[in-house]
Amino acid sequence: MVDAPETGSPxxxxxxxxxxxxxxxxxxxxxxxxxxxxxxxxxxxxxxxxVAYVEQADAGLxxxxxxxxxxxxxxxxxxxxxxxxxxDVTPEGAPNGADDPIYYDxxxxxxVMGAGPGCRAxxxxxAAGTRMHTLAVDYRMPPRHPYPAALDDCLVVYRSLLEDHAxxxxxxxxxxxxxxxAAALMLRARDEGLPMPAALVLMTPEVDLTxxxxxxxxxxxxxxxxxxxxxxxxxxYAGGHDLTDPYxxxxxGDFTADFxxxxxxxxxxxxxxxxxxxxxxxxxxAGVDAELHVFEAMPHGGFFGAPEDRESxxxxxxxxxxxxxx
Numbered sequence: 001m002v003d004a005p006e007t008g009s010p011x012x013x014x015x016x017x018x019x020x021x022x023x024x025x026x027x028x029x030x031x032x033x034x035x036x037x038x039x040x041x042x043x044x045x046x047x048x049x050x051v052a053y054v055e056q057a058d059a060g061l062x063x064x065x066x067x068x069x070x071x072x073x074x075x076x077x078x079x080x081x082x083x084x085x086x087x088d089v090t091p092e093g094a095p096n097g098a099d100d101p102i103y104y105d106x107x108x109x110x111x112v113m114g115a116g117p118g119c120r121a122x123x124x125x126x127a128a129g130t131r132m133h134t135l136a137v138d139y140r141m142p143p144r145h146p147y148p149a150a151l152d153d154c155l156v157v158y159r160s161l162l163e164d165h166a167x168x169x170x171x172x173x174x175x176x177x178x179x180x181x182a183a184a185l186m187l188r189a190r191d192e193g194l195p196m197p198a199a200l201v202l203m204t205p206e207v208d209l210t211x212x213x214x215x216x217x218x219x220x221x222x223x224x225x226x227x228x229x230x231x232x233x234x235x236x237y238a239g240g241h242d243l244t245d246p247y248x249x250x251x252x253g254d255f256t257a258d259f260x261x262x263x264x265x266x267x268x269x270x271x272x273x274x275x276x277x278x279x280x281x282x283x284x285x286a287g288v289d290a291e292l293h294v295f296e297a298m299p300h301g302g303f304f305g306a307p308e309d310r311e312s313x314x315x316x317x318x319x320x321x322x323x324x325x326x
Contacts, residue, residue, distance in 0.1 A: 030305075031224060031269075031299075031303075038056070047143045058113050081156060082157075084156050106179075106185070109176070110230050111141060111177040112142050112143075147247075171201065172185065179204065204300055211229060215272070216274065222269050223269050261290070266293075267302070276294075
């Protein structure tokens with residue numbers, strides 16, 4: 001008689017994850033480095049503790065971004081759009097007239113990091129990658145400005161863009177937390193009767209703040225960039241709001257009407273792989289033109305300069321070119 005299998009979740013013994021030879025030497029070198037680390041999360045009501053935590057994290061983020069941006073040939077201007085600070089970034093040779101395409105960039109940073117210099121640095125990298133005139137929103141964040149402050153700021157800038165640019169010349173994009181806000185912005189803009197842009201770019205987007213996806217368990221300890229749950233930051237951002245609200249976690253939104261063509265990117269070691277895969281399936285089920293690109297062994301945010309990152313940028317440029325009005 002064969003014993004019935006035990007029920008319950010499968011368990012895996014402690015494992016090591018060797019650097020694969022299936023990726024470029026540059027990617028192998030990145031994966032062989034020590035995993036990113038950060039301080040312990042403060043208590044949710046510890047405002048000074050969160051301010052100190054964000055300052056420390058921002059310093060490391062800025063250093064990484066500036067290394068990635070070495071050699072980027074761009075001009076940067078600091079502007080204000082109806083009281084919201086933005087960075088206007090133009091790569092050398094990119095057209096930047098009112099009738100020319102523009103990339104609306106929403107920065108990442110776990111919904112609590114990346115303000116000011118970090119926003120500027122990420123905008124430079126994304127402008128260099130897309131080779132497009134780029135406008136980056138420096139939105140408000142916790143601990144002093146929880147939801148919906150960030151989304152409100154993103155909407156203010158999007159409304160302003162529509163006053164100066166035809167929607168078919170606008171591409172909206174965001175990575176990680178910026179992917180959350182970019183997708184939420186599309187839902188809210190649609191609900192408020194605003195036209196959709198030509199395309200949406202979601203790079204490993206943080207679209208489910210409940211962290212219900214499979215990779216939040218299977219890739220925990222595998223991703224060298226996101227090494228733990230982001231739930232404390234998610235709760236701080238939500239400020240007591242329901243995490244399943246589509247404006248907070250866009251994965252739970254309705255995409256059946258008027259949603260732009262969407263590019264989604266992740267990696268097999270990305271903690272947010274499930275976010276990206278589930279978002280792609282949700283969009284496809286709603287009839288949205290959506291592409292999913294999953295890169296071998298890539299952690300959250302890429303390899304910071306490997307050939308795979310350049311390949312990803314090439315795919316983004318191809319997707320954008322295919323959806324912009326000639």
